[in-house]
Amino acid sequence: MEQLVLGAPPTVNGNDAVTRILFEQFSAFEVRLFYAIGYAAIAVFLYGIYVQIRKYRRGAALVLEGGLWSRFGDMVSEVLSHRRLDRRDPAAGGAHRLIFYGFVLLFIGTSTITLQVDILQPLFGVRFWHGEFYLWFSLVLDVAGVMLIGGLLYMMVRRGWLKPPKLDYARPDRSPGDPDFDRPQYRREDWAFLWILVVIGCTGYLLEAARLVWLEARPEVWETRWWSPVGALLAEGLTEAGLTAHGGGELRLGLWWFHGLLALAFIALIPFTKVKHVFTSMGSLLARDPLAAQRLPRIPESLETPGVTKITDFNWKQLLNLDACTKCGRCHEACPARAVGAPLSPRDVILSLREFAKSTLEYGTLPSAAELDVHGKSPGQVAQETLWSCRTCMACVEICPVAVEHVPIIVQLRRKLVEEGAMDPLLTKTLQTIHKTGNSFGESKRKRAAWTKALPFAVKDARKEPVDVLWFVGDYASFDPRNQRVTQIFATLLHEAGVDFGILFEGESNAGNDVRRVGEEGLYELLAGANIAALATASFNRIVTTDPHSYNTIRNEYPDFGGKYPIVHYTSFVAELFAAGRLKVTAPLSYRATFHDPCHLGRYNKGYEAPRDVLKLLGCELVEMGRNRANSFCCGAGGGRIWIPDPVGAEKPAQNRIKEAAAIADLDVYVVSCPKDLTMFEDALKTTGNEGKFVVKELIELIREAT
Amino acid sequence: MKIMVAVKQVVSLDEDFELRADGRDVDPDFFVRDLNEWDDFSLEEAVKIKEAAGAAEVVAVCIGSDEADDVLRKCLAKGADRAIRVWDDAIEGSDPIAIARILAAVAKRESPDLLFAGVQSSDQAFAATGIATGAFLDWPHAAVLTQLNYTPGATRAVFRRELEGGLLHEVEIHCPAVLTIQLGINTPRYASLRSIKQAAAKPIEVLAPGDLGLSDAEIGEAGSASRVRRMFVPDKAQAQLLEGDAAAQADKLAAIIRDFKGEAA
Numbered sequence: 001m002e003q004l005v006l007g008a009p010p011t012v013n014g015n016d017a018v019t020r021i022l023f024e025q026f027s028a029f030e031v032r033l034f035y036a037i038g039y040a041a042i043a044v045f046l047y048g049i050y051v052q053i054r055k056y057r058r059g060a061a062l063v064l065e066g067g068l069w070s071r072f073g074d075m076v077s078e079v080l081s082h083r084r085l086d087r088r089d090p091a092a093g094g095a096h097r098l099i100f101y102g103f104v105l106l107f108i109g110t111s112t113i114t115l116q117v118d119i120l121q122p123l124f125g126v127r128f129w130h131g132e133f134y135l136w137f138s139l140v141l142d143v144a145g146v147m148l149i150g151g152l153l154y155m156m157v158r159r160g161w162l163k164p165p166k167l168d169y170a171r172p173d174r175s176p177g178d179p180d181f182d183r184p185q186y187r188r189e190d191w192a193f194l195w196i197l198v199v200i201g202c203t204g205y206l207l208e209a210a211r212l213v214w215l216e217a218r219p220e221v222w223e224t225r226w227w228s229p230v231g232a233l234l235a236e237g238l239t240e241a242g243l244t245a246h247g248g249g250e251l252r253l254g255l256w257w258f259h260g261l262l263a264l265a266f267i268a269l270i271p272f273t274k275v276k277h278v279f280t281s282m283g284s285l286l287a288r289d290p291l292a293a294q295r296l297p298r299i300p301e302s303l304e305t306p307g308v309t310k311i312t313d314f315n316w317k318q319l320l321n322l323d324a325c326t327k328c329g330r331c332h333e334a335c336p337a338r339a340v341g342a343p344l345s346p347r348d349v350i351l352s353l354r355e356f357a358k359s360t361l362e363y364g365t366l367p368s369a370a371e372l373d374v375h376g377k378s379p380g381q382v383a384q385e386t387l388w389s390c391r392t393c394m395a396c397v398e399i400c401p402v403a404v405e406h407v408p409i410i411v412q413l414r415r416k417l418v419e420e421g422a423m424d425p426l427l428t429k430t431l432q433t434i435h436k437t438g439n440s441f442g443e444s445k446r447k448r449a450a451w452t453k454a455l456p457f458a459v460k461d462a463r464k465e466p467v468d469v470l471w472f473v474g475d476y477a478s479f480d481p482r483n484q485r486v487t488q489i490f491a492t493l494l495h496e497a498g499v500d501f502g503i504l505f506e507g508e509s510n511a512g513n514d515v516r517r518v519g520e521e522g523l524y525e526l527l528a529g530a531n532i533a534a535l536a537t538a539s540f541n542r543i544v545t546t547d548p549h550s551y552n553t554i555r556n557e558y559p560d561f562g563g564k565y566p567i568v569h570y571t572s573f574v575a576e577l578f579a580a581g582r583l584k585v586t587a588p589l590s591y592r593a594t595f596h597d598p599c600h601l602g603r604y605n606k607g608y609e610a611p612r613d614v615l616k617l618l619g620c621e622l623v624e625m626g627r628n629r630a631n632s633f634c635c636g637a638g639g640g641r642i643w644i645p646d647p648v649g650a651e652k653p654a655q656n657r658i659k660e661a662a663a664i665a666d667l668d669v670y671v672v673s674c675p676k677d678l679t680m681f682e683d684a685l686k687t688t689g690n691e692g693k694f695v696v697k698e699l700i701e702l703i704r705e706a707t
Numbered sequence: 708m709k710i711m712v713a714v715k716q717v718v719s720l721d722e723d724f725e726l727r728a729d730g731r732d733v734d735p736d737f738f739v740r741d742l743n744e745w746d747d748f749s750l751e752e753a754v755k756i757k758e759a760a761g762a763a764e765v766v767a768v769c770i771g772s773d774e775a776d777d778v779l780r781k782c783l784a785k786g787a788d789r790a791i792r793v794w795d796d797a798i799e800g801s802d803p804i805a806i807a808r809i810l811a812a813v814a815k816r817e818s819p820d821l822l823f824a825g826v827q828s829s830d831q832a833f834a835a836t837g838i839a840t841g842a843f844l845d846w847p848h849a850a851v852l853t854q855l856n857y858t859p860g861a862t863r864a865v866f867r868r869e870l871e872g873g874l875l876h877e878v879e880i881h882c883p884a885v886l887t888i889q890l891g892i893n894t895p896r897y898a899s900l901r902s903i904k905q906a907a908a909k910p911i912e913v914l915a916p917g918d919l920g921l922s923d924a925e926i927g928e929a930g931s932a933s934r935v936r937r938m939f940v941p942d943k944a945q946a947q948l949l950e951g952d953a954a955a956q957a958d959k960l961a962a963i964i965r966d967f968k969g970e971a972a
Contacts, residue, residue: 299901306899306901418897418899419899419901419902420896421896421897421898421899423897425894428897431897432897435900436739436741437739444721444722444739446721446722446723447722520899520900521900521901522899522900522901522902522903522904523899523900525900526900
C-alpha cells in the first residue's frame with residue numbers, strides 16, 4: 001500500500017532504485033504544505049491527548065498495586081492474544097484481530113519510512129528503506145491492508161445486516177423520546193469510523209496501482225510490482241481499462257492528497273472520537289484490578305462524604321475506564337438485570353458517565369460542584385433505580401474485553417445513596433435489623449445455632465475448644481428453615497467423615513459480603529470487625545464455609561481488615577474428603593443433573609470444577625446449561641437484592657434461569673451450592689410452573705443420598 | 708428557634724428470657740436495645756422542620772444510663788444538633804410521671820418552641836410521658852399527631868389527628884406546645900453506620916437531676932405515682948389440633964364440648 005510520510009524525496013539511483021516514490025511529482029511548495037498539514041494534525045492530536053489526560057487527572061488519586069512491568073506484560077499479552085475479544089463472540093474477535101494486526105503492521109510500516117526519511121537519513125545519513133527490505137515491506141503491507149479491509153467489511157456486515165441485539169443502543173433505563181434513549185450519534189460515529197478506515201485502505205491500494213501504471217516504464221518499479229500483489233492486480237485492471245502512464249500520474253497525484261488528508265484527519269481526530277479506544281483500552285487493561293468486584297475499595301477515614309457524588313469523586317482509573325468502553329455490548333448481553341427488563345445496563349451506566357465526564361471535565365475550568373453531581377435523571381446522570389437494579393454478580397466485569405470495572409463504580413455510587421437513605425424501605429429495615437441483631441433475619445444471636453439442637457451429636461464451640469476446621473455457617477444456612485435442613489445434613493456428613501469441626505455459635509455475625517455490596521460500608525466494617533474478633537477467640541487450622549457470599553468476603557476482603565485465614569468452600573472440601581476416602585459413594589445416583597454456578601463461588605472465585613467433580617463422582621450425568629461457569633446467570637439475589645422486592649409481574653432472574661434449565665430434556669435435578677440459590681430457585685421452580693418436572697437440590701443433599 | 712425531642716431507649720426481648728431476681732422486670736442480660744420507634748418519627752419531624760427552615764436547633768433528650776448514649780448518637784447522626792442525657796441511679800424505678808417531671812425540668816432549662824415526644828414507647832406502652840410533661844410545664848398539648856405544619860418562629864402550629872370513623876381533626880395550637888407524634892407521620896431517614904460513628908465525635912451533655920433543681924423525692928419510685936408490683940408470663944391457654952377426616956374431627960369436637968359442659972362422655 002502507498003505510504004504517507006513526511007520527508008524529502010530520496011535520490012533515485014543505482015542500488016537504491018528499488019524503493020517507494022514519495023514526492024516525485026510535488027513542487028517544493030506542495031511538500032511544505034503537506035508537512036504543515038501533517039504537523040497541524042499531530043498538534044491537534046497532541047492537544048486532544050492533553051485534554052483527555054487533564055480530564056483523568058481531575059478524578060481522585062489512586063495508587064495502583066503491583067509492579068508496572070508485570071502489569072505491562074499482562075496488558076501486552078491481552079492485546080496481542082485478543083483473548084478477551086474472542087469470548088462469546090469469536091467472529092467479532094477474529095475480525096477485530098484482522099483490523100488490529102492490519103492497522104499495527106501498517107502503522108509500523110509507515111513508521112519505518114518516517115524513521116529513515118525524517119530521522120536516520122537527515123541526521124546520520126543512514127538509509128535502509130530500499131532493495132530487498134523495501135520489497136518485503138511492500139508485500140507485508142499489502143497483506144496487512146487486506147486484513148484491515150477484510151476485518152472492517154465484516155464489521156460493516158455485522159452492523160448493517162447481522163445486527164446483534166447487543167449493538168442496539170436503546171437504553172433499558174430510558175424511554176423512547178428521551179434525548180439519550182438510543183443515541184443515534186453513536187451509530188453515525190460507528191459508521192463514520194468504519195467508512196473512513198475502509199476508504200483510507202481502498203484509496204491506498206488505488207494509489208499504489210496508479211503509481212505502478214504511472215511508472216510502468218521504470219523496470220525497478222514495474223518488474224517488482226508483484227511484491228505489491230493487490231496494487232499490481234489493480235494496476236492490471238486499470239491498464240485494461242485504458243489508463244495511460246500519464247493518466248496514472250494524474251490519478252496518483254489526486255488520490256495522494258485525498259488519501260493523505262483523510263489519514264491525517266483520522267490521526268487528528270483520534271483523541272476526540274471512539275478511535276481513542278486504541279489508547280484508553282490499553283490504559284484500562286494496564287490499570288486492571290483482578291479483584292475489582294471481589295474486593296471492594298475501603299473508604300478513607302479522611303473522606304467527608306463516602307462514595308461518589310460528583311464525577312470528580314471517581315478516581316482517574318475509573319474515568320479512564322469510562323473512555324475505554326467500546327460499546328461492544330458484551331456486558332449488556334451478560335447482565336441479569338438487563339435480561340429481565342430492569343432499568344439497568346452496565347454498558348449504559350458507563351456510557352452515561354462517559355458523556356457526563358466529557359461534558360464537564362474536558363474544558364479549561366471545572367463547573368460548580370452542583371453541576372458535577374452524577375446522581376439523577378438528566379442525560380449523563382445515573383438514576384437510583386438503575387443503581388439498585390444491580391446484583392453485583394460480576395458478569396459485566398468478567399466479560400469486559402477492556403477491563404472496565406463496573407461493580408466498584410456502581411457500589412461507589414450506591415454508597416452515596418445509602419448515606420442519604422435513598423433506598424427501598426425494606427432494605428433500610430434490613431440494614432437496621434442487621435445492625436441490631438447481626439443477622440438479616442432479625443433473630444436473636446442466641447438462636448443462630450438452634451439448628452444444632454436437632455442433631456444426635458454435639459457440635460463443638462470453636463471458641464471454647466480447638467478444632468481442625470472452623471465452619472462459617474452464614475445467615476441463610478443458619479436461620480432459613482429450608483436451608484437449616486441442608487445445614488444439618490452437612491454437619492452430619494462432617495461428623496461421619498470424622499472431621500474435627502466447630503462453629504462460632506452466637507459469636508458469628510452476618511459476614512457482610514452483601515451489606516458491603518449494598519454500599520453500607522460502615523455496617524460492613526462493624527460486621528467484619530465482629531467476625532474477625534470472634535475468629536480471634538477460636539483456634540482452628542482453616543475455615544470451611546457453605547456460603548459462597550461469606551466465602552468471598554472472608555477470602556478476599558477480611559485481609560484488608562486484618563483477618564487472614566485459609567478458607568475453602570465446602571465443594572472443594574468435600575472433594576478432598578472423597579479423594580482421601582473419608583467419604584465414600586455407596587449408592588451411586590443416576591440422575592440427569594445440571595449445575596448452577598453461584599456467582600460468588602464461580603465468577604468471583606473461579607470455583608468451577610470442584611462441584612462438577614463431586615457431581616460426577618456421585619454418579620450423576622452432568623448436562624450443562626448454555627450459560628455456565630464464567631457465563632453463569634445470577635439468581636438475582638446478589639448485591640442486597642435478596643432484601644429488595646422485585647417488581648410485581650416482571651420476570652425475575654431466577655425464573656429466567658429455571659426456564660433455561662427446563663429446556664434440558666429429562667432433567668432430574670437442578671443442583672445448587674449456595675443457600676440463597678436454594679431459596680431463589682425453589683421459588684422460581686414453583687412460579688414458572690416447572691414444579692414436578694425436576695427438583696432443586698443442594699449438592700449436599702445429593703451427597704447425603706449417595707453416601 | 709428550637710425543638711426539643713424526648714427520646715427513649717427501649718428494649719426488646721430474646722425468644723428465651725428470664726425475669727430479674729425481684730420479679731419486677733426482665734433480666735437486663737436479655738435486652739436488645741434500640742431507639743423507640745415512635746421517637747424515630749418525632750425526631751424526623753423535628754429535623755424536617757429544621758431542614759426546611761435552615762436555621763433551627765434540634766435537641767434530643769434522653770433519660771437513661773450511659774447505655775442510652777447509643778440512641779442519642781443515632782439521633783445526632785440523623786440530624787439532631789445537640790444531645791442531653793439525664794441520669795442518676797436514683798432515677799431507677801421512675802414511672803411516666805416522674806420521667807415527665809424530669810423532662811419538664813429540661814424543657815424549662817432549654818425553653819424550646821416545641822417539644823415532641825412519641826405517642827408511646829414500644830416496650831412499656833404507657834403513652835403518658837409526653838402529655839404529663841405538657842401538664843408539668845402547663846403548656847398547650849396534643850396527642851397522636853398524623854400531620855404537622857409549623858414554620859419556625861411562628862406562634863402557632865397547625866396539625867391533624869386521626870379520629871375514629873375516618874374523621875380528621877385539624878387543630879391550631881399556641882407555642883410553646885407539647886405534641887406527641889404518631890407512627891407514619893413521615894419516613895424516618897436511615898442513619899448509616901458511618902454517620903453514627905461520626906456522631907460519636909459530637910458531645911452528649913450529661914446532667915444529673917440536681918443540675919435541674921430536682922430532689923430525690925421528685926424522681927425514682929419516690930417521685931412516681933405508680934409502682935410495678937410484679938412482671939410475669941401468664942399461663943398459656945390450651946389449644947389442640949384436631950386431626951383425622953371431617954367425621955373424626957366432629958366426634959372429637961363434640962367430646963370436648965361435652966367435657967367442657969361437664970357431661971359424661
